[in-house]
Amino acid sequence: MTQDSLYIIASVGLFGIGLYGVIAAPHILRKILAINIMSVGVFMLLVTSAKNVNSTPDPVLHAMVLTGIVVAIAGTALALFLAGKIHALSEASDEDSH
Amino acid sequence: MDSLLNPDILLPTLVGLPLIAAILTTLLKSHGLRASISIAMALTQFMIAAALLSWLSGSGTSLETQYQRYSLAGWGAPLGIDLAIDGFAALMLMLTAALTLVLTVYSRYYFFEPHSRLDKTARFWPLWWLLIMGINALFLSGDIFNIYVTLEIIGLAAVSLVALDGSRAALTAALRYLLVGLLGSLCYLLAVALLYRAYGTLDLAQLSAVAEPTAITWAALVLITTGLLLKTALVPLHFWLPLAHGSAPAPVSAILSALVVKTSFYLLARLWLDTLAPAATDSGLLMLGILGAAAICWGSIQALRATRLKLMVAYSTVAQLGYLFLLFPLALPDEDARGAGLSGPAVSAIGYFIVAHACAKAAMFLAAGNIMRTFGHDEIARLRGLAKYMPLSLLTFAIAGASLIGLPPSAGFLSKWLLLNVAIDAAQWWWAIIILMGGLMAAMYVFRVLNIAFTSVDEEAQTEPKNLPINKLPTIMSLCAFLLAMLTVVLGFNAELILDLVTVGDDV
Numbered sequence: 001m002t003q004d005s006l007y008i009i010a011s012v013g014l015f016g017i018g019l020y021g022v023i024a025a026p027h028i029l030r031k032i033l034a035i036n037i038m039s040v041g042v043f044m045l046l047v048t049s050a051k052n053v054n055s056t057p058d059p060v061l062h063a064m065v066l067t068g069i070v071v072a073i074a075g076t077a078l079a080l081f082l083a084g085k086i087h088a089l090s091e092a093s094d095e096d097s098h
Numbered sequence: 099m100d101s102l103l104n105p106d107i108l109l110p111t112l113v114g115l116p117l118i119a120a121i122l123t124t125l126l127k128s129h130g131l132r133a134s135i136s137i138a139m140a141l142t143q144f145m146i147a148a149a150l151l152s153w154l155s156g157s158g159t160s161l162e163t164q165y166q167r168y169s170l171a172g173w174g175a176p177l178g179i180d181l182a183i184d185g186f187a188a189l190m191l192m193l194t195a196a197l198t199l200v201l202t203v204y205s206r207y208y209f210f211e212p213h214s215r216l217d218k219t220a221r222f223w224p225l226w227w228l229l230i231m232g233i234n235a236l237f238l239s240g241d242i243f244n245i246y247v248t249l250e251i252i253g254l255a256a257v258s259l260v261a262l263d264g265s266r267a268a269l270t271a272a273l274r275y276l277l278v279g280l281l282g283s284l285c286y287l288l289a290v291a292l293l294y295r296a297y298g299t300l301d302l303a304q305l306s307a308v309a310e311p312t313a314i315t316w317a318a319l320v321l322i323t324t325g326l327l328l329k330t331a332l333v334p335l336h337f338w339l340p341l342a343h344g345s346a347p348a349p350v351s352a353i354l355s356a357l358v359v360k361t362s363f364y365l366l367a368r369l370w371l372d373t374l375a376p377a378a379t380d381s382g383l384l385m386l387g388i389l390g391a392a393a394i395c396w397g398s399i400q401a402l403r404a405t406r407l408k409l410m411v412a413y414s415t416v417a418q419l420g421y422l423f424l425l426f427p428l429a430l431p432d433e434d435a436r437g438a439g440l441s442g443p444a445v446s447a448i449g450y451f452i453v454a455h456a457c458a459k460a461a462m463f464l465a466a467g468n469i470m471r472t473f474g475h476d477e478i479a480r481l482r483g484l485a486k487y488m489p490l491s492l493l494t495f496a497i498a499g500a501s502l503i504g505l506p507p508s509a510g511f512l513s514k515w516l517l518l519n520v521a522i523d524a525a526q527w528w529w530a531i532i533i534l535m536g537g538l539m540a541a542m543y544v545f546r547v548l549n550i551a552f553t554s555v556d557e558e559a560q561t562e563p564k565n566l567p568i569n570k571l572p573t574i575m576s577l578c579a580f581l582l583a584m585l586t587v588v589l590g591f592n593a594e595l596i597l598d599l600v601t602v603g604d605d606v
Contacts, residue, residue, distance in 0.1 A: 015288060022281055028273070035280050042288045049295045060177070061294065064243055068287060071250045075280045078254060082261060082273040089266045 007048040014041030028086075032079045039072045108150045109168045109181045109238055112191060115143055116231035123223035132223050133206040139227070140195075140202040147195035154188050155598065167240060167303075180301060182240030186440045189449050189596060190237045190364060193456055196585075197356055198230050204464060204578040205349040208471075221262060222347075229255035229353065236361050242290050243300045245365060246283060249329070253279035256358055260346040271341040278328050278338045282362075285325030289318040306373040315377040322369055323386075329362035332423060333393035336416045340400070343412035348467020351408065355415040355463060356456035363422050367448070371429055372440055383426040390423025391532045398539035402546065407466045407476040410543060411459070414502060417536060418455050422448055424517065424529050431524045443523070446597050447516035453596055454501060454509035457585045461498040464579035465491045471575075472567045478547055483555035487567050490576040492551055497583040499544030501590075504537040509589040516597075 014037055021034025043065045050061035119139040123132045168181040183191075205226065209219045232251035239245045257279065261272035290300070296314045299305055309315055331339035339359070343351050370378045370386075397417025404410035428444040468491045469484065470476040485492055501510030514533055521529040589596065 015284075018284075019281075022277065031277055035277065035284070038281075038284045039287075042284055042291060045288065045291045045295075049291060060300070064290075064294075067243075067247060071247070071283075074254060075250070075276065078257060079273060079276050079280075082257075082269055082276065085261075085264075086266060086269045086273065089269070093266070 004048060004051070007044060011041045011044035011048065014038070014044065016041075028083045032076060032083065035079075036072065036076060039068065043068055105150065105153060105183070106168050108146055108153070109183060110170065111146055112143065112150070112234045112238060113181075113231060115139060115146070116227045116234060120224045120227035120231065123227060129210065129217060129219050132219055133210070136202050136223055136227070137206065140199040143230075144195045144199045147192045150183070151188055151192050154183070154185065179244050180240040180303075181238045182302065183238060184440065186364075186367075186445065186449055187237045189453065190360075191234060193453050194230065194233050194237070194357055197353065197456060197460055197582075200578050200582055201349045201352055201460065201464075202226075204575055207572045207575050208347065208349055208467065218262065222259070225255050225258050225262070229259065229358075233357055233361055237364065240302050241300050242293065242302060242305070246287050246290055249283050249286065249362070249365075252358060252361060253283065253329075256350075256354060259350040260342050260354075262347055262350065263345065265345070267341070268345040271338075271345045274338050275342040282325040282328035285321045285328075289321035289325070292318040292321070302368070302373050306375070309374050309376050311376045315374060316379075319369065319374050319377050319382075322374075323366065323382075326362040326366050327389075330359050330366065330419060331416060332389050332419060333396045333416065334389075336393065336397070336419075339416055340404075340409055340412040343415060343463075344406065344409040348463055348470070351412070351467070352460040352463040355412065356460040359415065359419060360422070360452055360456070363419070363452075367425060367445070368440060370426060371445070380430060383430055386423050387427030387529070390420040390426075391529070393417060393420030393423070394532055394536040395420075395539075398536060398543065401543040402539070404543075405478060407469065407478055407481070407547065408463070410478065410547070411462050411466055414462075414540065414543065415459060417540070418459070418502065421451055421455075421517065421533070421536065424448075424521075424533070427526060428517075428520050428524050428529065430526075443516075444520050447513065447520050450509070450516060450593065450596050451513035454513045454586060454589065457582050457589065458498040458501040458508075458510060461494050461579050461582035461586070462502075464575070464582065465494040465498065468571055468575055468579060472569055472571050474568045478550060481547070481551050482553050484551035486554070488571075488576075490580055491571075492548075494576070494579045494583040495551075496544075496548055498586065499540075499548070501583075501586040503540045503544060507587060507590045509586045509593070512590055512593050 018034045018036070018038030018041060021037065022031050025031050025034055046061045046065045046068070050058040052058060116139070119136060122135050126132050126135065170179045170181065172178075174180065205222065209222050211218070229252060232248050232255060236245060236248035236252065239248055253276070257272050257276040260275055261269050292314055293305065294300060296312070296318075297305060297308050299308070328335045343354050346354060366386075370383065394417050397413050397415070397420060401410050401413035401417060404413055425444050425448040428447075429442065466476060469481070469488060472488060472491075473481075497508070501508035504510045504514040506512075514537060517533055518530050521527060521533065
């Protein structure tokens with residue numbers, strides 16, 4: 001097994017684990033983490049593809065990974081903010097009912 | 099003046115202008131200034147889109163089905179990012195500009211609460227303009243990775259706008275929408291990675307020249323389709339849509355239903371019928387059509403069962419999205435047209451359908467928003483006697499509903515007529531049955547609301563709690579909704595304006 005195919009299998013594996021997590025995980029934080037695992041899988045595939053045996057690595061793919069990371073951070077931040085707000089609101093309504 | 103109409107200036111301006119508006123509305127402190135700038139920007143955008151359109155139809159012969167391209171900063175593909183436009187994209191841009199204009203005016207009144215300490219407009223305008231920028235950029239994009247970025251801009255801005263209300267229901271709907279959106283974009287990004295690995299280019303035009311029916315192209319197409327079907331909310335992946343569209347503020351619901359779900363449909367059409375056409379199998383196209391038919395039935399049934407007006411309109415979107423997917427099987431006989439740009443009778447019919455549905459659905463959501471604002475609720479069962487208090491909003495709802503059903507002389511009637519013609523020409527009459535049945539079911543859920551609204555309330559013998567208006571509605575809000583509804587009628591009489599555009603360069 002070459003190094004390349006090892007990376008590809010690993011990245012597809014990460015994507016699959018993440019996908020399973022998003023669908024099956026009960027807690028919202030786990031779902032958000034699972035989305036991040038999925039994106040790590042995709043980034044790994046992109047970085048692996050950038051490898052060029054005879055010359056310098058492909059910069060386009062590196063730029064794509066950087067953009068992807070920025071997008072993933074923005075998405076995660078928004079998801080965490082929304083989850084935190086929902087949590088705070090549900091705690092407040094619990095206190096009201098007591 | 100001639101140099102200003104140059105597409106090299108117009109194309110990037112359509113992306114840059116909303117971005118500038120987003121920055122300005124973030125910086126400005128005064129509510130009035132933010133609103134005036136937004137309306138001015140929306141007007142400018144409308145004029146730019148119109149200029150682009152007139153330029154495009156003026157140069158019809160040179161277009162064929164080929165893109166008009168513009169390389170950002172002079173860097174061409176494959177290294178640089180290209181903007182590209184054809185007839186279908188231009189139609190979508192014009193629709194976006196027109197809806198933005200009406201909805202911007204409406205939003206100025208919708209979000210303005212003079213005595214409220216929390217100024218919602220400060221949050222609304224920047225997000226609104228980011229969303230418009232994302233939509234414009236997506237339609238103009240000629241590069242699959244750039245499209246991924248625009249999908250994310252649209253997704254993040256739309257989620258934040260849904261959450262604007264701050265209620266628990268809205269936040270929960272927004273979070274679910276966000277997770278679905280991220281999941282969809284990651285599937286799309288994985289497909290982009292596969293395509294770049296296989297072909298070494300991200301450019302749509304270059305991809306369509308080199309794409310071959312290999313296993314990798316096919317896998318990429320499946321991933322893209324899964325991701326974008328999630329975002330388009332086609333049955334059975336529609337579970338997030340009714341809550342998200344039903345809990346958002348009225349102008350946001352309107353743009354989500356009218357445009358945002360169609361951006362991902364636009365991409366699907368572009369990739370299946372044009373860029374990756376070699377890998378598109380007949381059974382795949384048929385499968386998309388069958389899912390569309392299922393969406394028409396399921397969405398209509400749920401709309402009939404909905405207890406809240408906005409939820410009903412949202413389920414109606416699920417049903418109407420199903421019609422769009424009939425494009426795929428109906429494009430089947432056009433073997434030659436596939437892979438040679440988006441054109442042909444099926445594409446024109448769907449383009450017209452998108453415009454008709456966008457105007458009608460936006461009008462309906464605005465009317466529902468007006469009703470909700472006036473009465474403080476939107477429960478269908480409690481809308482008795484509505485005709486007495488809000489005749490104009492109800493008329494709007496009725497006209498938009500007539501277009502959804504497909505009654506003449508509305509645009510909805512013509513779009514269904516065109517679809518039926520295409521279905522008969524393609525010798526696929528079974529879709530015609532679905533189209534007619536969908537119209538019948540739409541009639542049932544629209545008349546259910548109208549029936550209740552026109553039932554007069556016997557004031558004396560009333561046992562249930564009184565349903566009286568609690569808020570006064572600015573007249574301009576009713577007028578905005580009415581204008582959109584009238585647009586469906588006007589377009590019904592002037593169909594050739596739109597049809598000529600989609601087939602631009604097709605029949606010369």
